[in-house]
Structures are given as structure tokens and as C-alpha cells.
Amino acid sequence: MRFIFKTDYGQDIRLAKHGGHLFWYGALMLVLLLAPWLVQEYWLAQLTFVLIYAIAGLGLMLLAGFTGLFSLGHAAFLGVGAYTQAVLTNMGLPFPLALGCAAGLSAAVGLVVGLPALRVKGIYLGIATLSFGFIVEEVLARWESVTGGNAGIHIKKPDMFGWALDSGEAFYFLCLLITVLATLGILNLLRSPTGRAFVAIRDSEISAQSMGIHLAYYKTLSFALSAALAGIAGALYAHQLQFISPDQFNILQSIDLLLMIVIGGVGSVHGAFLGAIFLITMPQAIAMVKDYLPPTIGQAPGLQGLVYGVVLVAFVLFEPLGLYGRWLKVRTYLQMFPFYRKGMFKRQKSFQKSERLK
């Protein structure tokens, strides 16, 4: 068990709380930097996908996990980012400019969607974002002069002012850089007054409001930031796949993103990464196990949906803090070795609170 003896206020908001953090995150960084030489090309591509989904997950985590507004149409922001990037890159814009535009446009769209969030909450907001997601998907499919309609659109390799990133390794490093920047940005945001305001809104809107937090401003800001991150992820997603079509940004993708943060652990930055790892490795794991199952089960097309559903239900019922919560329990168990008690993380029983009364 580690006790931190705090001697100044700066220690409370330091990103790395103690030497252990520095060591382990440094080691993780080193492994990630060496990854292109350690793993095969296929796994490197999967790792790139994990990073991309983690960026989108960070955005959704900020919105759902830290501000308490949940979006059922987040794939729409991913789609806006991806299509902006595709169109601008094909027009010959260099990568950083196109990425900036993708993030900016997504954020602008997020602002527009955030507007109903000021008046409605809870399930109504979910339905507003769901509706918006459907409308964006339809626009992407119908606006053929720009998006290529249902036939999809091809996208060129990213180009940094004449330096083309045409290998998988180079693109991996680009994604890694953006992920690290996004993570540091989110961590920094969360220890700033803005981040604290988000968390206050999540915990109780009324008390946040009475502490002088401008609800409309912060909710809209949260939507915009979340959408911008989703837009960046979408842009990278488009480059990684090199081909995008509207059906990649449908309701199922939105649900996948939500599933990712719930399984990773709502309300923790780690959760976005753990969820992304889960989301990418799950289909691979199913594909591996498939061959050992009897063919009527193993080859059935519904297997993946079934497994996702069961895992989701199991997590909501038994581990509401997700994979990160499970890790916290394991870590606490190890740290306190013989003294861990069963009820330490027991969920508090609570009464049904009515949402109808605002």
C-alpha cells in the first residue's frame, strides 16, 4: 500500500501522482513506440484501430462519462469527420489542415446538436441525438455530388506538405501522436475548472447551477469538444480504411461506441482505452474460438451480436464500473493483500429517482 505524503497543493492536481505512474506509463509509451518492430503488420493495423477508437471513446467519455449527457448518435460526428477529411484530402489539402477542418466541422455540428441538450435531458436527449444520427446518415447517402452516395468514397494517403505517409508504420506513429495529445488534453481539461464544472453537472445539475456554473455554456462546450474528438477519430478512421460509405456510420456504430465506454468503464479515462481494446479484440477472439465450437453455434451469423449482448448485460449487472472498475478491485486486492474485504466496492442501494420531476 502506497501512501502519498502531500506537502503542497500542486500535488493534488499533478497528472502523475507518484513515481509508479511515471514508470508504468513510461514503459507503456516505450512499448507503443517500439510496437512496429515488435508485432506483425496485421496486428499493427489492429493497434492503430484501437488508438482511433480510443480517441472517439475519449470524446464520448467526456460527454457521457464526465458531463452525464449521453449520445446515441455519436457515429454521426465520426461520419462528419471522416467525410470532411476524405473530401478535403481528395481536393489536395495537406493532412493537418484537413484534420483541423474535420475537427472544426464536427465541433460545429456538435454545437448544433447540443442546442436541444439545453432544453431536454435524459432519455429525450438520447432520442434527439439518435434522430440526428439517422438524419446525418441519410444526408451522407443522398448528397451524392459530395459524398458519392451509397457507393462510398475513396480517400488518398495522408500527405504532410509533400511528405506522404504511405506506410502502415508511419500512419501508426501519426495516430499514436494524436492519441497521446488527445489523452493529455482530456486529462488536463479534467483537472481544470472547466472539467470540474462538467463533473459537477453530471452529479447534480441543480447544485451545479446554484454554484454558479452556466449550464448552457458548459453543456454546449462538452458537446462541441466531444464532437471534435469524434471528428478527429473519424478522419483517422477514413485514412486507415481508405474507403468510407454511409453505412459505416449508422446506429450500430453509435451503439458500438457506447458499448465501448460502458465496458471500458464509464467515468474513467482508462475506460476509453480498455473499451477500445475490447471492441477491437472481441471479433478476433470470437473468430479464434469459432472453430472449436460445434458448427451450428460456431458458424451462426448471430454469434457476435449474442456475445456482445451478453457481455454488455453482464457488465451492467455485475460490474457497472467496467473493465477499469475490475482492475481497480484487483489492484486494491493486491495492494492490501491479506486485508481485502468483500464489501469494499459494494454498490449502494438507492431509491428510484424520478426524472419526470425536473
Next chain:
Amino acid sequence: MQLLQLVISGIAQGCIYGLIALGFVLIYKATETVSFAQGELMMLGAFGGLAGMSLLGFPYWLSVLGSIAAMALFGMVLERVVIRPILGQPAFSIVMLTIGIGYVARGLITMIPNIGTETHMLPVPYKDEIWHLAGLVLNVEQMVVIGVTGVLCVLLYTLFRYSKLGIAMQAASQNQLAAYYMGIPVKRLNGIAWGLAAAVAAIAGLLLAPITFVHANMGFIGLKAFPAAVVGGFGSLPGAIVGGLIIGIVESLSGFYLPDGFKDTAAYIVVLIMLVVKPNGLFGEKLSKKV
């Protein structure tokens, strides 16, 4: 005449949306949770009817009744096993839970060999019959949808207005804690509300089956019932039906008069406008919390 024709087919489609929305509202009123699995319950109901008719060889009415009863039971079991343990948790976890249930239901149906991946026709006695009435061509399948919805509305109204059970459910939905103190078995009522919602979903599935065929993905229509519930006001039973009718008619008219693409998004555009203009819906109650 053409307009009337479009309105009638819109009403029939709207009745389906309304019935699914009715399920949402029943559950929302009773337990303050939103079920995203309602569309999948509808799909299960339709498959139940199909299994009764084609696998077991029951007559039409028996398999319909059997399917509805089985779904009601399934709804109650579902509530007992997965929903009750997390009552009182944030709405977000329950939404994710019901999405998970939907995934499981769809996955399980798809995994049934040779049946799950096909589309089936429900052999109803009134298949492909058409009435001609004063120049209108009326599809009997659609007329049955409208008729059954009307009867169901009257039944539910009677239940909630006159029966002891219905009044107890109203009390529990207004204030759970107070209802509990008055000796109303709130937990059992929650189970009954889920059962009722599942039964209504099964009826919607059986009514929709002759029009669109039975397949594993028919539950996605449930996503269009959300706009219906919101337009009507989420906590209002008549609102759900009216909202469904509005969505159905708007969809049918926009499919004919507006360019391609508006038919599929009409419901969502209507609900977004509704949320901006009148977030509580047409019949929604407006209450505010005292701190």
C-alpha cells in the same frame, strides 16, 4: 382520393408505431426506465406466432393467443431477472442493459439454423384480401391493424380507468414511494407492466408480420417508435397512439410528395422539431421539482 388512400396507409403504419410506443410508455410510466428492447420483443412475438403456426401446426387464433401469452410471461421473467436488480441506477445503465437484451434476442434468433436468417411469411387467414369501398382500395391487413389497435386502446383505457390493478399502477407511476407506503406491491406491478408491454409488443409484431414479413431485423422499426412516444409526450398512453399516428401519416405523405430520402427521416425530423418547440410532447405532463 389519393390523399385519403395515403392517409389510411399512414394510419395503419402509425398504429404499429403507436403500439410499440405504448410499450415504451407503459414501462416508462411504471418503472421510469426506457426499454430499447421493445422492437426486439415485437420481433420475438412475431416469431412466436410463426413457430406456433408453422412448426407446431396450431390454428391461427391459438398461435396468436399463445404467442401473446408467452411474450407476457417472458416480459415478466425479464423484469425479474435482469431489470429489478439494477432499479434505481442511472437511466444510462438501464438503456445500455436493454440495448444488450436487444442484441441477445436478435443474436439468438439469427442463430436458429435455417430459420433465423430467412424472411418468413406469416400465413394469416386475411392475407392479400382487398376491400373496395367508395372508390378506395382498402387493404384488409391494414384495416385489421387499425381495428385491433382501436380495440386494444379501449381495453387499456378500461384497465387503467376502472380496474383496481390499473389504478394501483397509476398510483405507482405517480409516486413509487408513496404507493409503497399505501400497501401497493410496487415490485409486482413493475413486473406486470413489463409483461403488459411485452404483450402489446407481441400484438404489434403479429399485426405487422403480414405486411412486412417476419425476419430477425424487424425489430429496428422500434427505433421509429421512439419519435412517436416523444411526440405524444413520453408519459402519456393516448399520446403514444396519437404520436404514432402523426409519425405514420407524416411518413406516408412525405414518401409521396417529397423527394427521396425524406420518407426514412421524416419521423426524426418531426421529433427534432417537436423537441425544440415543445419538449414535453403533445400530452406530456409538465412538473417541476421542489428543491
